[in-house]
Amino acid sequence: MYGIDIFFKFRYALLSKRIYKIRNSFSAPGIATIIFSKDRAIQLCALLETFFLNKKGDCKVVVIYKASTNKHKFAYDELVNIYGGNVDFISETEHGGFKASLKVAIGCISLGKIFFLVDDIVFTEPVDFDLLSQIDLRNHIFSLRMGRNLSYSYVVSSEQELPREIKRSDNFIEWAWVDGDLDWGYPLSVDGHIFFTSEVALWAKYLNFNSPNSFETTLQQLKFVYKSKHGLAYQKSRLFNVPANRVQIEIDNLHGTMHQDTLLEKWYLGFKINSSCFHKMVNYSVHQDVKFDLIER
Numbered sequence: 001m002y003g004i005d006i007f008f009k010f011r012y013a014l015l016s017k018r019i020y021k022i023r024n025s026f027s028a029p030g031i032a033t034i035i036f037s038k039d040r041a042i043q044l045c046a047l048l049e050t051f052f053l054n055k056k057g058d059c060k061v062v063v064i065y066k067a068s069t070n071k072h073k074f075a076y077d078e079l080v081n082i083y084g085g086n087v088d089f090i091s092e093t094e095h096g097g098f099k100a101s102l103k104v105a106i107g108c109i110s111l112g113k114i115f116f117l118v119d120d121i122v123f124t125e126p127v128d129f130d131l132l133s134q135i136d137l138r139n140h141i142f143s144l145r146m147g148r149n150l151s152y153s154y155v156v157s158s159e160q161e162l163p164r165e166i167k168r169s170d171n172f173i174e175w176a177w178v179d180g181d182l183d184w185g186y187p188l189s190v191d192g193h194i195f196f197t198s199e200v201a202l203w204a205k206y207l208n209f210n211s212p213n214s215f216e217t218t219l220q221q222l223k224f225v226y227k228s229k230h231g232l233a234y235q236k237s238r239l240f241n242v243p244a245n246r247v248q249i250e251i252d253n254l255h256g257t258m259h260q261d262t263l264l265e266k267w268y269l270g271f272k273i274n275s276s277c278f279h280k281m282v283n284y285s286v287h288q289d290v291k292f293d294l295i296e297r
Helices: 001-020 041-055 070-083 098-107 197-206 212-226 261-269
Strands: 031-038 059-064 090-093 113-118 121-123 141-142 172-176 193-196 231-233 239-241 271-273 294-296
Touching: 001 041, 001 197, 001 212, 031 098, 041 059, 041 070, 041 121, 041 261, 041 271, 059 098, 070 090, 070 261, 090 098, 098 197, 098 212, 113 197, 193 197, 197 212, 261 271
Parallel strands: 031 059, 031 113, 059 090, 141 231
Antiparallel strands: 113 193, 121 239, 141 193, 172 231, 271 294
8 A cells, every 4th residue: 555655646746747847838829619419419408509609710620529328429419510610529439438538539639728628617707718718827826617607616515705915906816726616626626627738638638537527626636736727717717517417427516407318208399498598697606407408499
């Protein structure tokens, strides 16, 4: 056991050293997003609709998806037909699992910045990706999910205060991640936080994980590397999670009662989520369970 501890300490020390080195190296222009999806084609559709509705400037989109049944796979096939011209789709099944698929996704991105999304996210406000691609990330982590509108943390069912010292400019707010509580102190999120592509590639290479949940959980072991960074965000958050259901078994997280298979049946009956309902919505938590309005597609 002692030998294993030494091995992991060495591994993290090597990884942190390389991450620190990246901060002073050249970063290519441009920004991309990698979206994680499993058995939720109808929710992924809502995410893509709200993303493209609010997208300004250039942002490459890659989706890593997994279908547990043929019915779920056929639903994803429909999305590929709809969005295949604007989105790169990568099947976990065809690439040998999540970690291998993530490496493939990163390998096809030549842009300098990456942020992750999960398929139960929706966008509520316009995002200028040309502007965000110019953000200096050496001392900051930009978050699309944080904003002054947040007063509650759904995952712990608790009120949530703004950081004690929060600076305000014309476009953004700034705070120290180390001084924030709950979501305000959680820099290594896969829900809309922007990182250097080169450091994300290092995570994929050196960390051990097999799903989006274990990926984010393992990332927290690197929190000491990022403790000195500040957060940046729009005044109002640009997106939030709608935890209507749970498709993973690693973490028993809080979620709603709309089962993904029930939504799949609605998709086959010709319905989709009415994504226009989320436009300009003011959410009070980064996760907020709201009722879906279904319309014909």
